[in-house]
Amino acid sequence: ITTTTLSGLTANTQYTVRVVAFNDLGDGGDVSGTGKTRPQAPSITSLSASSSTQLIITLTAPDRPSSLTYKCTISTTVSGLSQKTVTGTVSQYTVNELSPYVNYTVGCSSSNGEDSCDSHTNTIRMPSAVPSGSPLNLRTVPLS
Numbered sequence: 001i002t003t004t005t006l007s008g009l010t011a012n013t014q015y016t017v018r019v020v021a022f023n024d025l026g027d028g029g030d031v032s033g034t035g036k037t038r039p040q041a042p043s044i045t046s047l048s049a050s051s052s053t054q055l056i057i058t059l060t061a062p063d064r065p066s067s068l069t070y071k072c073t074i075s076t077t078v079s080g081l082s083q084k085t086v087t088g089t090v091s092q093y094t095v096n097e098l099s100p101y102v103n104y105t106v107g108c109s110s111s112n113g114e115d116s117c118d119s120h121t122n123t124i125r126m127p128s129a130v131p132s133g134s135p136l137n138l139r140t141v142p143l144s
Helices: none
Strands: 014-023 026-036 043-049 055-060 069-075 084-088 092-095 103-111 120-125
Touching: 043 103, 043 120, 055 069, 055 103, 069 092, 084 092
Parallel strands: none
Antiparallel strands: 014 026, 043 055, 055 092, 069 084, 069 103, 103 120
């Protein structure tokens, strides 16, 4: 056997694996290695727009959150708008300078310094903004 997969391991946990060569005559040499399993992604507890351009992301930490860094990516398919990323170790992030009335996809993952996990995603539509000026091109029509 040259490859095997261990299942049922706990996320974000350090394990040591020892492999021993053996045959009918007995044990031979051994080798061991240590590694950490991939962390779980945080759950996106809520996405709330505190204004038409500001988003608050609230996360729930995964099991075994020790020493995890979170990364949330905020993206949209609207041409000309760039992707934003926030990182840290806290459970709430504020993202500024978003565009009003645009759908954003938020994906959040975690990293333990050795490996990272796939993102959990959610979508939010930002609310419309207060009009930036007075109405234009108005005309009056007499009532009959």
